[in-house]
Amino acid sequence: xxxxxxxxxxxxxxxxxxxxxxxxxxxxxxxxxxxxxxxxxxxxxxxxxxxxxxxxxxxxxxxxxxxxxxxxxxxxxxxxxxxxxxxxxxxxxxxxxxxxxxxxxxxxxxxxxxxxxxxxxxxxxxxxxxxxxxxxxxxxxxxxxxxxxxxxxxxxxxxxxxxxxxxxxxxxxxxxxxxxxxxxxxxxxxxxxxxxxxxxxxxxxxxxxxxxxxxxxxxxxxxxxxxxxxxxxxxxxxxxxxxxxxxxxxxxxxxxxxxxxxxxxxxxxxxxxxxxxxxx
Numbered sequence: 451x452x453x454x455x456x457x458x459x460x461x462x463x464x465x466x467x468x469x470x471x472x473x474x475x476x477x478x479x480x481x482x483x484x485x486x487x488x489x490x491x492x493x494x495x496x497x498x499x500x501x502x503x504x505x506x507x508x509x510x511x512x513x514x515x516x517x518x519x520x521x522x523x524x525x526x527x528x529x530x531x532x533x534x535x536x537x538x539x540x541x542x543x544x545x546x547x548x549x550x551x552x553x554x555x556x557x558x559x560x561x562x563x564x565x566x567x568x569x570x571x572x573x574x575x576x577x578x579x580x581x582x583x584x585x586x587x588x589x590x591x592x593x594x595x596x597x598x599x600x601x602x603x604x605x606x607x608x609x610x611x612x613x614x615x616x617x618x619x620x621x622x623x624x625x626x627x628x629x630x631x632x633x634x635x636x637x638x639x640x641x642x643x644x645x646x647x648x649x650x651x652x653x654x655x656x657x658x659x660x661x662x663x664x665x666x667x668x669x670x671x672x673x674x675x676x677x678x679x680x681x682x683x684x685x686x687x688x689x690x691x692x693x694x695x696x697x698x699x700x701x702x703x704x705x706x707x708x709x710x711x712x713x714x715x716x717x718x719x720x721x722x723x724x725x726x727x728x729x730x
Contacts, residue, residue, distance in 0.1 A: 455670025470674040471636035473697035475555025481544035490539040496555040497605045499531040503549025507532045508541040514566040524691050528569035529607050531591040535561045556697030558601035567591050577721030584719050585611040604696035614686035621709040625677035627700050632707040634699035637675040639692040641667045648688030655679040679709045
């Protein structure tokens with residue numbers, strides 16, 4: 451499902467009980483200096499990630515000050531985040547002139563402890579190549595390093611390296627719990643482009659070798675993925691970013707099932723198995 455960009459007025463874009471991705475939650479909160487925003491999501495653990503700007507975050511007795519700090523866009527510095535336990539009330543206070551804040555969530559019943567992830571604690575992996583047109587970098591905010599401190603939620607930022615190219619290829623899916631081959635993880639993306647008038651295509655192929663769907667994605671587009679193989683691409687001459695939320699049904703570690711038709715491409719893309727190993 452494609453949700454075109456709109457002014458959500460700090461209300462969830464993907465709310466609890468979403469029919470397409472019931473395991474996910476997603477909000478974009480926009481604040482100006484001195485403003486604050488409170489929220490709690492019963493039944494969901496969440497992660498606060500400033501897209502731009504600087505914020506203070508308070509969760510009960512826990513606080514993280516000067517979180518974020520990126521300037522004009524998501525390419526302007528490194529991400530930071532705060533993990534918010536299931537159902538906990540969090541307060542986001544804007545310290546900079548303005549801030550745009552992503553709130554990612556996954557369905558989870560247990561209550562864990564809040565913590566911050568600073569720029570020097572990110573788990574970063576780069577793979578692919580210019581020759582295969584699959585060159586990209588992933589910055590894991592809640593990734594392998596945080597395993598054991600988080601329930602079902604995986605949060606990362608994905609960047610194309612260079613202008614143009616493919617991401618999420620070889621085509622894969624994760625819509626069925628059938629270990630050890632695959633896990634059910636609902637997935638939600640929010641896209642950005644540089645320059646911001648760039649655009650791309652999100653493919654969604656329900657069955658191997660059967661025609662699927664394609665969505666024209668623009669700066670601010672949100673994509674919800676329930677089932678099927680889902681590579682995406684950006685037009686030549688533009689850079690693409692997408693904020694990624696994964697919520698697991700039965701476990702946190704993601705097991706991707708690669709489309710049989712294109713599985714041999716796993717052996718042509720440098721570093722791709724290192725990428726797969728980081729979604730834990």
